[in-house]
Amino acid sequence: VWPKFVLNIIFVVGMLTYAVFLGFVSDEVRTEIDLVRDSNAPVMESGHNVVLGWNRIGTSLLRQAAISRDELPHSTWGKPIVILCEEGTPEFRDALHDQLEGLNINVIVRQGNPCFIPDLLRAGTTRANTVVMLDTSLGSEEADQSIEDLNRMATASGLNLAVSQVPGQMTHGQTLVMQTDHPVDRSWLLLLGKSEFESSHPDNRLVDCYNMERVGQLAVQCALQPGLGKVYTALLQQSRDSAEFYVVSKPEMVGKTHHQIRRAFPSAIVVGYLSSEPGVTDALMNPADDYVMGSSDDIVFIASNGAVRKRGTETEEASPISLDVSHAPAASPTDV
The missing domain is CATH 3.30.70.1450 (Regulator of K+ conductance, C-terminal domain)
Structure with missing residues (x-):
């Protein structure tokens, strides 16, 4: 009887020891993964999406991306989304996590300036499928439009130069969605940035998405045709x-x-x-x-x-x- 009792005690103690050891290892691995995700280390993703800059519509963009991810898991937004912005502090990450709680979306935040090539490389822009450049002046009354145009041109040029610094990483074309306050073809600065970006790969394309002019047109149409706003909402709200x-x-x-x-x-x-x-x-x-x-x-x-x-x-x-x-x-x- 005693030998069996001793063997059972040894077995139980061994199992408990193994469980405690496994718990420590799992906790360490989880901690290291969280540190990598929350740090400013280079992103190792490929075929992902990158959001450059941040403004008040950023959260709405991510919410719509989460809905699109559920709808079409193999589409562009089914891949992780990397946010590169100067606001990417730990407090920003925590607030964004709370706003996106419960959504099926993988978001990685990196702090940096989208105009700087090292920061663009840290976000893995050379391997991304889609790059969204948000208008950081949106909602700011003190923003200088000419400076914003220069920043957009510098970012588009930086995307091109980043590719030249790491040859071989861009194996496919990219789509650059540029949010502006006016059409791209009205600004020679943005045209220059567009030519710089599209010259880095034959399949690259730039899509301009401008804010106020289209909003004004929609407002006029909705005023002339009551109820049209509900139609636009039904079509645009995923x-x-x-x-x-x-x-x-x-x-x-x-x-x-x-x-x-x-x-x-x-x-x-x-x-x-x-x-x-x-x-x-x-x-x-x-x-x-x-x-x-x-x-x-x-x-x-x-x-x-x-x-x-x-x-x-x-x-x-x-x-x-x-x-x-x-x-x-x-x-x-x-x-x-």
Whole structure:
């Protein structure tokens, strides 16, 4: 009896010792991981997203990215998001964590100046898929627009120079979304920054997203047509069951008329076409029925993201946006 009792005691003590040791190791590993995430160490991610600068819409951007991540896990926003801003202090990280609590999103914060190449390299911009440059002057009455333009140009040029300092890291094109207070083509400074950025890779593209002018136009339209604001809100505010705009490439539709194409999507409303030809970003909305889709055209449609998610789960290797395309019936004179 005593030998068995002693063996059981040894077994229990050994298990407890192993559990305590494993707990210490796990705690140390977790602590080190947290230190790396909360430090200003270089980001080792690849194919991620980078947000340069910070303003009042930053949190909304991350919330929408989290919704998009749930909707389309394999899309751009399914990857981690690195925020590089001068406000990236531990207090900023804690406040941001509280604001994003409960959301399915992976955010890494690094403190630095987006105009400085070492800071851009620390955020891994040369390996990122999408770079979003927020307007740091948004909401500031003391901001000098010319200085902000210079900062944007310096950042765009810095992205180009960062690539030249680490050759071989950029194996794909990037999309740079630049938030400004005026259209890019009205500022020679921003045009210079655009040419610098797009010259670093043939597939690089810069998308300008300007604030006040478009907001003013929307306000006028909503004032003239009461209720239109709710329509814009429904289309632009992402949720799990809302209808949203999508842009997809459908080579099998090339050569068909708009009348045939819009009848080929039973679960979507085709509203226009966006040219994907390099250097061309023209959008044709609500075209005539006899418009023929070209080889460089992408289809713009409105669809429920619930339908898109459902379709995406039915295929093993679904593209980020996939919808059924049925054969369009022959047109009749009475079709509208």
